[in-house]
Amino acid sequence: MLTVGVDIGGTSVRAAVVHPDGSIVAEVRAAPTPDRAAVLDDTVAELVGGLAAAHPVTAVGLAVAGFVDPDRRTVAFGAHVPWRDDHVVDRLTERLGLPVVLEHDANAAGLAEHRVGAAAGASVAVLVALGTGIGAALLVDGAVFRGAYGVAPELGHLTVVRGGRPCPCGKRGCLERYCSGTALGRSAEELIAASEDFSLLRAAWERAEPVTGRDVARAAEAGDGLARRVVDEFAEWLGQGLALVADVFDPDVVVIGGEVSASASLYLDGARRRYADEVTGGGHRRLAEIRPAVLGGHAGMVGAALDARERAGVQG
Numbered sequence: 001m002l003t004v005g006v007d008i009g010g011t012s013v014r015a016a017v018v019h020p021d022g023s024i025v026a027e028v029r030a031a032p033t034p035d036r037a038a039v040l041d042d043t044v045a046e047l048v049g050g051l052a053a054a055h056p057v058t059a060v061g062l063a064v065a066g067f068v069d070p071d072r073r074t075v076a077f078g079a080h081v082p083w084r085d086d087h088v089v090d091r092l093t094e095r096l097g098l099p100v101v102l103e104h105d106a107n108a109a110g111l112a113e114h115r116v117g118a119a120a121g122a123s124v125a126v127l128v129a130l131g132t133g134i135g136a137a138l139l140v141d142g143a144v145f146r147g148a149y150g151v152a153p154e155l156g157h158l159t160v161v162r163g164g165r166p167c168p169c170g171k172r173g174c175l176e177r178y179c180s181g182t183a184l185g186r187s188a189e190e191l192i193a194a195s196e197d198f199s200l201l202r203a204a205w206e207r208a209e210p211v212t213g214r215d216v217a218r219a220a221e222a223g224d225g226l227a228r229r230v231v232d233e234f235a236e237w238l239g240q241g242l243a244l245v246a247d248v249f250d251p252d253v254v255v256i257g258g259e260v261s262a263s264a265s266l267y268l269d270g271a272r273r274r275y276a277d278e279v280t281g282g283g284h285r286r287l288a289e290i291r292p293a294v295l296g297g298h299a300g301m302v303g304a305a306l307d308a309r310e311r312a313g314v315q316g
Contacts, residue, residue, distance in 0.1 A: 001015050001018075001020055001058055001309060002018065002019060002025060002033075002055055002056060002058065002313070003018055003057055003058060003059045003060065003061060003305040003306070003308045003309045004016065004017055004018070004048050004051055004052070004057050004058045004059070004060045004061070004098075004305060004308070005018050005060075005061045005108070005300070005301035005302055005303065005304035005305030005308070006044055006045070006047065006048065006060065006061065006062050006063065006065065006301065006304060006308075007063045007105060007300035007301045007304065008033065008062060008063065008064045008065065008105070008109065009033065009065050009080070009105065009300075010033060010065055010079070010081070010132070011031060011032055011080075012028075012029055012030065012031035012032065012033055012034060013029070013030045013031070013033055013034075013040070013043050013044065013047065013167050014028070014029045014300075014301055015027070015028050015029075015044075015047040015048055015051060016028075016051075016301040016302070016305065017051050017055045017057060017303070017305075018230070018301065018302055018305035019304065020306070020309060021034065021116065021117065022046070022112065022116030022117075022284050022295070022302050022306065024272035024298060024301070024302070025055060025199075026051060026054065027301075028047050028050060028051060029047075030043050030046070030047060032129070033080060033081065034082065035080045035082050037083050037084070037086060039082075039285055040081070040082055040083065041088075041091065041092065041095070044062070045092070045094060045096060047257060048060055048096055048098075049096070052086070052096075052098065053197060057098065058098070058099075058295050058309075058312060059098055059099040059100070059101065059127045059308040059309060059311075059312035060092070060096060060098050060099070060100045060105065060308055061089070061100075061101050061102075061103065061303075061304030061306070061307045061308030061309075062089075062092075062100065062101070062102045062304055062305060063103055063104070063105040063106040063107075063109070063300040063301065063304035064066040064078060064081060064083075064102065064103070064104065064105055064234065065078055065079075065080060065104075065105045065135075066078020066079070066081045066083065066104070067080055067104075067150065067151055068102055068103060068150055069150055069203055070146065070148075070149060070150040071092060072089070072101065072102045072103065072150075073088075073089040073102060074087050074088070074089070074102075075089055075102070075226030076085060076150075076266070079168070082283040088100075089101065089102050091118075092217050094183070094306055099308070099312045100305055100308075101304075101308045101311045101312065103144075103281055103303070103304055103307050104137075104146075104150075105133030105135065105300045106127060106129050106136055107127055107144045107146065107303070108136045108299070108300045108301075108302075108303030108304045108307060109127055109135070109137065109257055109293075109295070109299035109300050109303050110125065110126075110137025110139055110140070110144065110255075111125055111126035111137075111140070111144065111303035111305065111306060111307055112295050112298075112300070112302040112303030112306060113255045113257065113293055113295060113299060113303075114124070114139050114142060114295070115254070115279060115303075115306050116295070116302070116306070117144075117207065117293060117294045117295045118253070118255045118292065118293055118294045119139070119186075119253045119255050119291075119300070121253070122139070122252050122253035123140070123141060123252055124138075124139070124140055124141075124250065124251040124252055124253075125138075125139045125251055125252070125253045125254075125255065125278045125308060126138055126139075126245055126247070126251045126253070126254045126255070126288075127139075127241070127254075127255045127257055127293070128155065128238075128241075128254060128255070128256055128257070128258075129257040129258035129261075130179065130181065130238075130256065130257070130258040130259070130260035130261060131180065131181050131184050131251070131258040131259045131260060133144070133156050133176040133180050133182065134155055134156025134175060134176040134179065134180055134258075135156070135258065136153050136154070136155040137153075138152065139151050143174070153249075154181070155175065155241065155244075155245060156174060156175055156176035157169050157171060157174045157175070157176065157201070158174065158175045158241070158244060159171060159172075159173045159174060159175075160173055160175045160178065160237070160240065160241070161173035161177075161178065164171075164177060164178075165177035165178070167184070175237065175241045178233075178234075178237040179234060179237040179238050179241055180213070180260065181213030181214070181258075181259060181260045182213065183213075183234065183237075184201075184211045184212075184213035184216040184230060184231070184260070185210060185211040185213050185215065185216060187216075187230045187234070188201050188205075188215075188216050188227065188230045188235060189205055189211050189259065190209045191226055191229065191230060192205045192211075192226065193205075197224065197225065197226050198225075198226075199219065199224055199225070199226035199227065200219040200222060200224045200227065201215060201216065201219050201224065201227060202226075213259075213260060214259075216230050216231065217231070217260075217262075217263040217266060220263075220266050221263075221266065230260060231263075231267050232267075232270060234267055235266075235267035235268075235269075235270030235271045235274065236270065236271075236274050238256075238267065238271040238275075239270065239272065239273065239274025239275040239276075239277070239278060240274055240275075240278050241274040242243060242254055242271065242279075242288075242290065243275050243277075243278035243279040246275070246279045246280075246288055247279060247280050247285070250288075251288045252286075252288055252289065253288060253289050253291060254288045254289070254290045254291070255291055255292070256268065256271075256290065256291070256292050256293060257291050257292075257293035257295075257296075257299060258293075259297070261292050261293050262296070264292040266294060268290065271290065272290050275287070275290065277287075
């Protein structure tokens with residue numbers, strides 16, 4: 001029973017045919033993500049149609065970077081997705097001639113890691129996806145917890161520094177401003193400006209080029225001292241954030257995903273130590289296992305496809 005998972009992000013739309021065991025049979029991509037709703041509909045239909053013509057697929061799952069209503073038929077809003085209060089499930093089900101289900105992209109990634117990845121078998125699992133910002137998902141006994149209005153848990157927008165760095169959400173001092181791919185670059189730029197230490201990153205900064213999280217990770221891997229300090233600070237923030245997560249949710253497994261997870265070997269041990277130091281009752285309670293994700297950038301598509309397989313019987 002093959003299904004299609006479509007990951008609709010801020011930069012591209014990717015679709016894959018997924019086997020029930022989570023393996024990817026075929027994958028296609030379109031970029032950039034369209035900025036008009038009708039064109040996005042066309043793009044999804046084209047990608048899915050091409051895959052369905054070559055493979056016997058039975059349902060389609062959408063993983064969307066935006067607010068999904070509790071009924072999971074409507075996309076209310078997405079900063080980088082043009083759908084606004086759009087009943088996309090009904091519209092695309094009719095257009096594709098296949099059952100369509102909808103999920104938030106972080107929830108889809110969490111489902112994938114729970115079903116076939118690093119959180120398999122966990123009773124309470126949290127996915128923390130570190131990328132441009134922080135995405136998160138909470139699964140209890142395998143079911144996604146989404147809150148009363150479908151937007152939980154927004155872990156990236158916990159305030160950790162009162163009056164701190166401005167966040168696109170409108171607040172200041174959010175965790176994702178200190179613990180994300182974007183934050184790695186920002187922290188490096190601040191440290192370069194305040195220091196005369198040699199760094200592989202300094203030349204780009206002096207040319208007024210933005211320093212990216214990927215740049216910092218590469219420099220740290222090459223032994224750059226300043227980049228290493230930035231990564232160590234990142235690990236401290238991650239550990240502190242995970243301690244907050246554990247105090248509220250008490251998970252048995254935390255999975256670190258997103259693009260920054262590719263460099264997990266640089267910071268994960270430090271984050272584990274800070275987490276153990278910060279969590280309430282540390283030393284007198286069982287701690288969550290903190291594991292890197294295993295599905296990488298495919299998690300959203302895999303989770304959406306597996307979700308479609310599980311829910312297709314009540315769709316259409």
